[in-house]
Amino acid sequence: MIYVTRKAHFNASHRLHNPDKSDxxxxxxxxxxxxxxxxGHNYVIEVTVAGTPDPDTGYVIDLGLLxxxxxxxxxxxxxxxxxxxxxxxxxxxxxxxxxxxxVFFEQMxxxxxxVASSNSKLYSVRLYETERNFAEYCPKS
Amino acid sequence: MIYVTRKAHFNASHRLHNPDKSDxxxxxxxxxxxxxxxxGHNYVIEVTVAGTPDPDTGYVIDLGLLxxxxxxxxxxxxxxxxxxxxxxxxxxxxxxxxxxxxVFFEQMxxxxxxVASSNSKLYSVRLYETERNFAEYCPKS
Amino acid sequence: MIYVTRKAHFNASHRLHNPDKSDxxxxxxxxxxxxxxxxGHNYVIEVTVAGTPDPDTGYVIDLGLLxxxxxxxxxxxxxxxxxxxxxxxxxxxxxxxxxxxxVFFEQMxxxxxxVASSNSKLYSVRLYETERNFAEYCPKS
Amino acid sequence: MIYVTRKAHFNASHRLHNPDKSDxxxxxxxxxxxxxxxxGHNYVIEVTVAGTPDPDTGYVIDLGLLxxxxxxxxxxxxxxxxxxxxxxxxxxxxxxxxxxxxVFFEQMxxxxxxVASSNSKLYSVRLYETERNFAEYCPKS
Amino acid sequence: MIYVTRKAHFNASHRLHNPDKSDxxxxxxxxxxxxxxxxGHNYVIEVTVAGTPDPDTGYVIDLGLLxxxxxxxxxxxxxxxxxxxxxxxxxxxxxxxxxxxxVFFEQMxxxxxxVASSNSKLYSVRLYETERNFAEYCPKS
Amino acid sequence: MIYVTRKAHFNASHRLHNPDKSDxxxxxxxxxxxxxxxxGHNYVIEVTVAGTPDPDTGYVIDLGLLxxxxxxxxxxxxxxxxxxxxxxxxxxxxxxxxxxxxVFFEQMxxxxxxVASSNSKLYSVRLYETERNFAEYCPKS
Numbered sequence: 001m002i003y004v005t006r007k008a009h010f011n012a013s014h015r016l017h018n019p020d021k022s023d024x025x026x027x028x029x030x031x032x033x034x035x036x037x038x039x040g041h042n043y044v045i046e047v048t049v050a051g052t053p054d055p056d057t058g059y060v061i062d063l064g065l066l067x068x069x070x071x072x073x074x075x076x077x078x079x080x081x082x083x084x085x086x087x088x089x090x091x092x093x094x095x096x097x098x099x100x101x102x103v104f105f106e107q108m109x110x111x112x113x114x115v116a117s118s119n120s121k122l123y124s125v126r127l128y129e130t131e132r133n134f135a136e137y138c139p140k141s
Numbered sequence: 142m143i144y145v146t147r148k149a150h151f152n153a154s155h156r157l158h159n160p161d162k163s164d165x166x167x168x169x170x171x172x173x174x175x176x177x178x179x180x181g182h183n184y185v186i187e188v189t190v191a192g193t194p195d196p197d198t199g200y201v202i203d204l205g206l207l208x209x210x211x212x213x214x215x216x217x218x219x220x221x222x223x224x225x226x227x228x229x230x231x232x233x234x235x236x237x238x239x240x241x242x243x244v245f246f247e248q249m250x251x252x253x254x255x256v257a258s259s260n261s262k263l264y265s266v267r268l269y270e271t272e273r274n275f276a277e278y279c280p281k282s
Numbered sequence: 283m284i285y286v287t288r289k290a291h292f293n294a295s296h297r298l299h300n301p302d303k304s305d306x307x308x309x310x311x312x313x314x315x316x317x318x319x320x321x322g323h324n325y326v327i328e329v330t331v332a333g334t335p336d337p338d339t340g341y342v343i344d345l346g347l348l349x350x351x352x353x354x355x356x357x358x359x360x361x362x363x364x365x366x367x368x369x370x371x372x373x374x375x376x377x378x379x380x381x382x383x384x385v386f387f388e389q390m391x392x393x394x395x396x397v398a399s400s401n402s403k404l405y406s407v408r409l410y411e412t413e414r415n416f417a418e419y420c421p422k423s
Numbered sequence: 424m425i426y427v428t429r430k431a432h433f434n435a436s437h438r439l440h441n442p443d444k445s446d447x448x449x450x451x452x453x454x455x456x457x458x459x460x461x462x463g464h465n466y467v468i469e470v471t472v473a474g475t476p477d478p479d480t481g482y483v484i485d486l487g488l489l490x491x492x493x494x495x496x497x498x499x500x501x502x503x504x505x506x507x508x509x510x511x512x513x514x515x516x517x518x519x520x521x522x523x524x525x526v527f528f529e530q531m532x533x534x535x536x537x538v539a540s541s542n543s544k545l546y547s548v549r550l551y552e553t554e555r556n557f558a559e560y561c562p563k564s
Numbered sequence: 565m566i567y568v569t570r571k572a573h574f575n576a577s578h579r580l581h582n583p584d585k586s587d588x589x590x591x592x593x594x595x596x597x598x599x600x601x602x603x604g605h606n607y608v609i610e611v612t613v614a615g616t617p618d619p620d621t622g623y624v625i626d627l628g629l630l631x632x633x634x635x636x637x638x639x640x641x642x643x644x645x646x647x648x649x650x651x652x653x654x655x656x657x658x659x660x661x662x663x664x665x666x667v668f669f670e671q672m673x674x675x676x677x678x679v680a681s682s683n684s685k686l687y688s689v690r691l692y693e694t695e696r697n698f699a700e701y702c703p704k705s
Numbered sequence: 706m707i708y709v710t711r712k713a714h715f716n717a718s719h720r721l722h723n724p725d726k727s728d729x730x731x732x733x734x735x736x737x738x739x740x741x742x743x744x745g746h747n748y749v750i751e752v753t754v755a756g757t758p759d760p761d762t763g764y765v766i767d768l769g770l771l772x773x774x775x776x777x778x779x780x781x782x783x784x785x786x787x788x789x790x791x792x793x794x795x796x797x798x799x800x801x802x803x804x805x806x807x808v809f810f811e812q813m814x815x816x817x818x819x820v821a822s823s824n825s826k827l828y829s830v831r832l833y834e835t836e837r838n839f840a841e842y843c844p845k846s
Binding site for chain 4: 001002003004005006007008053056057058059060063064
């Protein structure tokens with residue numbers, strides 16, 4: 001098994017807030033991350049595809065194609081945007097790092113699997129909210 | 142001359158917007174950085190003090206004291222905040238990286254100079270908006 | 283499965299030395315790492331919790347709580363300390379990176395599992411001794 | 424299970440080119456990576472050994488020995504070299520990151536397993552072509 | 565004075581070789597950097613503009629414009645290229661890091677000065693050949 | 706003026722302690738950095754030479770020679786050592802980052818100036834004690 005990873009980044013604002021709960025619950029649970037005036041991050045995303053290299057190219061996936069898929073599904077909708085208000089596929093999702101990397105994985109899944117080498121698939125999405133906090137969604141592990 | 146630097150970081154939302162200009166001018170000038178729903182960054186700040194080490198301590202400045210000054214003037218007011226709306230000393234300042242590092246310098250100047258070794262002074266403030274974009278204010282250079 | 287990681291760091295002195303062996307054996311086996319006058323490192327620790335996000339919070343674990351657990355069990359006892367002489371739970375442990383990350387895992391296990399979301403658990407501890415040398419303890423893998 | 428990793432780096436030139444295919448196919452498939460005048464990278468390699476620490480040393484593997492094995496098999500033959508023309512064991516291999524990390528693993532396997540602690544083995548080789556693109560070969564996973 | 569910096573990167577092959585000297589002199593002087601089969605690097609460039617922010621924008625220079633100038637003069641001609649053979653403005657230049665950053669500065673000078681805020685100018689170009697070796701050209705210092 | 710920099714690293718133990726002062730003064734002044742059982746760091750040193758490239762080589766200084774000078778004066782005496790007890794030229798020096806970078810500069814000065822290109826000289830030494838704390842000695846500035 002070979003794992004190939006492509007890294008990208010975007011800047012966005014967000015807040016952690018569960019609209020089904022009271023303001024008190026939200027403030028107590030999320031603290032400064034609940035700030036109604038938003039805060040933001042330089043997000044770094046790492047997208048990993050696992051499989052066997054194509055014998056003609058030596059590629060598990062053409063990283064140029066993977067870069068375009070990340071741009072289409074992640075960078076274009078999220079960069080310099082408000083993750084709570086402006087990203088259609090995040091509607092109703094609390095934008096914790098955990099939830100974001102799962103939704104990002106699902107957004108890219110079919111496009112990645114279609115262009116990856118035969119028997120290669122999207123394997124995981126890792127998202128750094130800061131250099132010190134990150135999450136990874138890896139459904140096969 | 143010896144230069145001593147302390148690094149810190151905070152996360153904030155902002156937008157580039159000049160309220161004295163039309164919305165069209167702002168959109169054309171600042172592009173996606175003008176998004177009315179905000180975007181955000183993991184800011185990294187480097188604060189440099191220049192001078193001669195105190196012979197008793199070997200310190201140009203006690204970095205523990207410098208850390209506290211950065212916390213008081215930068216981290217506490219700005220972390221997880223909206224730089225346009227929530228930081229009193231940024232009122233009326235377009236929060237470009239250039240402007241921020243100048244204002245941050247002025248905020249910390251007297252506190253730093255007071256605790257630095259004799260003939261040591263605040264020298265510069267560098268601010269990274271992203272890993273790829275940064276500004277430095279260095280009035281003596 | 284989602285993996286959430288929090289990074290922290292501390293500075294410490296240590297030496298590699300097995301007191302059950304001769305000085306010759308120690309010097310031959312550990313070389314410069316056996317220096318009786320100690321050497322030291324800026325250690326970086328990454329603590330990973332694996333599980334399912336809580337539907338109310340989107341959290342596998344509240345990273346503020348995880349930060350406090352790392353502070354209590356790792357940073358407070360080890361930072362600016364001598365790992366061979368001053369950390370009670372390292373008594374009798376040769377402080378190789380391998381051994382340290384296993385002991386750190388065991389120290390934090392019950393506290394982490396108690397505050398993590400239901401069906402989330404401490405998964406691994408990675409410790410960087412330098413940027414070029416690191417070890418990871420991951421008992422489930 | 425404990426995983427121990429050693430990082431190293433080398434600089435080399437290469438091009439992606441499949442000599443069994445036409446020039447057109449190569450240009451279309453590999454784009455600018457097919458440049459007949461070569462391009463190059465600062466490669467970073469991470470070599471991971473998995474096992475149980477030796478009770479006398481606390482080592483899964485002596486990292487000094489691992490460093491020497493990486494030097495012998497990777498750095499000495501590849502550093503400041505042309506990967507397509509000058510590395511005997513890469514003859515006939517399209518030097519994609521995927522292929523390189525698999526061949527590097529196979530080159531080092533027997534030497535690493537011989538000096539690792541009992542029941543410890545070479546586990547994976549990760550190769551960064553750039554900070555944004557990397558591949559990992561991990562046959563056991 | 566405020567300094568604003570934009571970072572970019574490109575990958576290229578090169579060799580150090582002075583065609584006016586003998587092969588023996590070249591090999592003795594440049595060692596492995598003289599390899600006739602080339603080697604390569606992931607170059608990182610930092611371009612710094614110094615001046616006063618425009619009061620309407622808060623910008624010393626619009627970093628979007630600076631990014632385009634770097635792309636036009638550095639990334640497009642050099643990325644995935646052979647610096648000795650394929651970059652017209654490097655003809656006759658020994659591509660040491662020192663020489664490269666000076667030539668890059670001169671290439672960009674007039675375009676940068678034209679779009680920078682009034683009384684702002686191109687100040688320096690720093691070029692990393694590897695993470696451990698870099699040069700900076702700063703004619704005003 | 707062109708500035709060329711070479712980076713290196715070493716690991717050492719130390720404590721901040723002024724033997725001319727009381728234990729109370731030392732503890733109050735240096736806090737946890739005064740620990741009599743030592744602590745330690747992964748130090749990173751950046752050595753900068755300034756001048757004009759030699760027209761035959763394109764070099765301000767041959768970085769291979771600079772690497773050897775750093776090894777002789779800094780890495781060999783300091784790596785895996787106790788900076789207070791084991792480095793002859795640090796005898797009587799309080800090993801603050803400020804003091805260390807000044808002494809390191811003076812140690813290397815004549816050797817660097819001897820091998821640098823004509824009219825090139827040692828310019829500065831920057832020393833990182835941690836990623837967040839660093840000092841730079843630059844006598845000409």
